[in-house]
Amino acid sequence: xxxxxxxxxxxxxxxxxxxxxxxxxxxxxxxxxxxxxxxxxxxxxxxxxxxxxxxxxxxxxxxxxxxxxxxxxxxxxxxxxxxxxxxxxxxxxxxxxxxxxxxxxxxxxxxxxxxxxxxxxxxxxxxxxxxxxxxxxxxxxxxxxxxxxxxxxxxxxxxxxxxxxxxxxxxxxxxxxxxxxxxxxxxxxxxxxxxxxxxxxxxxxxxxxxxxxxxxxxxxxxxxxxxxxxxxxxxxxxxxxxxxxxxxxxxxxxxxxxxxxxxxxxxxxxxxxxxxxxxxxxxxxxxxxxxxxxxxxxxxxxxxxxxxxxxxxxxxxxxxxxxxxxxxxxxxxxxxxxxxxxxxxxxxxxxxxxxxxxxxxxxxxxxxxxxxxxxxxxxxxxxxxxxxxxxxxxxx
Ligand SMILES: [Zn+2]
Numbered sequence: 001x002x003x004x005x006x007x008x009x010x011x012x013x014x015x016x017x018x019x020x021x022x023x024x025x026x027x028x029x030x031x032x033x034x035x036x037x038x039x040x041x042x043x044x045x046x047x048x049x050x051x052x053x054x055x056x057x058x059x060x061x062x063x064x065x066x067x068x069x070x071x072x073x074x075x076x077x078x079x080x081x082x083x084x085x086x087x088x089x090x091x092x093x094x095x096x097x098x099x100x101x102x103x104x105x106x107x108x109x110x111x112x113x114x115x116x117x118x119x120x121x122x123x124x125x126x127x128x129x130x131x132x133x134x135x136x137x138x139x140x141x142x143x144x145x146x147x148x149x150x151x152x153x154x155x156x157x158x159x160x161x162x163x164x165x166x167x168x169x170x171x172x173x174x175x176x177x178x179x180x181x182x183x184x185x186x187x188x189x190x191x192x193x194x195x196x197x198x199x200x201x202x203x204x205x206x207x208x209x210x211x212x213x214x215x216x217x218x219x220x221x222x223x224x225x226x227x228x229x230x231x232x233x234x235x236x237x238x239x240x241x242x243x244x245x246x247x248x249x250x251x252x253x254x255x256x257x258x259x260x261x262x263x264x265x266x267x268x269x270x271x272x273x274x275x276x277x278x279x280x281x282x283x284x285x286x287x288x289x290x291x292x293x294x295x296x297x298x299x300x301x302x303x304x305x306x307x308x309x310x311x312x313x314x315x316x317x318x319x320x321x322x323x324x325x326x327x328x329x330x331x332x333x334x335x336x337x338x339x340x341x342x343x344x345x346x347x348x349x350x351x352x353x354x355x356x357x358x359x360x361x362x363x364x365x366x367x368x369x370x371x372x373x374x375x376x377x378x379x380x381x382x383x384x385x386x387x388x389x390x391x392x393x394x395x396x
Pocket of ligand 1: 175305
């Protein structure tokens with residue numbers, strides 16, 4: 001039986017748009033889809049491209065407060081509705097500006113992640129569902145946060161719980177920012193294990209994701225955080241990831257793996273201070289693919305997430321899709337796509353390779369033995385925590 005990959009895509013994703021000066025530009029999704037197409041991934045015999053529909057209000061309200069959903073609906077129709085004080089809901093100039101059509105655009109992202117989850121859960125021949133527009137992991141029950149209005153991940157997880165009450169889900173978040181919204185929404189739930197790798201909250205928004213945030217009540221032990229130091233390099237990140245993730249997933253043995261694949265740990269990302277390059281994501285894709293087979297019942301739901309370099313996001317997510325399809329790509333880019341990038345994002349350095357050959361932070365580390373030692377000691381402390389606390393907590 002062919003293990004199929006469902007890619008959830010529509011041009012309507014372009015409507016989730018906070019405006020021309022906002023760092024989250026929907027153009028990145030179009031550039032991603034175009035690169036996937038140029039790399040011949042979209043004609044693969046194992047891929048199915050599906051168009052999403054908007055999530056129902058009932059589906060959204062499983063994760064969000066009905067009053068908040070109503071506020072978004074009202075502002076969608078009239079962004080200047082004076083009966084609403086937007087700051088009470090995390091909305092307004094800055095991170096989450098109000099825009100016309102915001103309800104529909106946000107509900108569509110929820111619908112797309114829900115469709116990915118639905119297809120993977122209901123169809124034995126669909127092993128993976130990937131919604132690159134998803135991953136809005138900061139939104140909370142009653143508040144928008146960090147460019148996220150509705151939490152599509154939480155909506156999709158609730159859909160899975162609706163389909164099977166006692167389903168066990170491992171949620172893994174590699175976005176550079178802590179996956180706080182998802183963590184808090186399932187903080188007391190042992191059936192949703194949340195694992196987040198991110199730049200430490202001591203240095204970056206949203207300021208949470210410390211190792212002592214372990215869950216509460218019945219969910220105690222089922223929230224795991226790996227806060228990383230700024231400038232963490234490929235080798236440091238990948239070694240820690242490869243050591244910890246398979247062990248955690250083996251111990252938890254979920255019914256399904258749900259990943260948020262934000263790629264803003266890249267060294268060129270304008271919003272963060274990490275040293276990871278695209279080759280690290282290539283490696284991580286391989287680990288996730290293997291873990292899906294070995295520990296997660298052959299079911300993997302993937303959503304996008306952060307990533308604010310218009311040339312990094314398409315390359316990294318194309319590599320994730322290639323791994324999902326078991327395709328080994330050459331380290332080159334289609335000339336037509338390079339031309340498109342030159343035209344559409346003239347401000348960014350033009351890439352000529354699919355993944356970076358250089359690794360700037362590795363070089364920086366080699367020339368700084370003191371920093372190298374600090375990084376290694378810190379990572380070893382996280383590995384020890386994983387072995388001595390995180391895994392025993394979920395194995396009880
Ligand atoms: Zn992020």
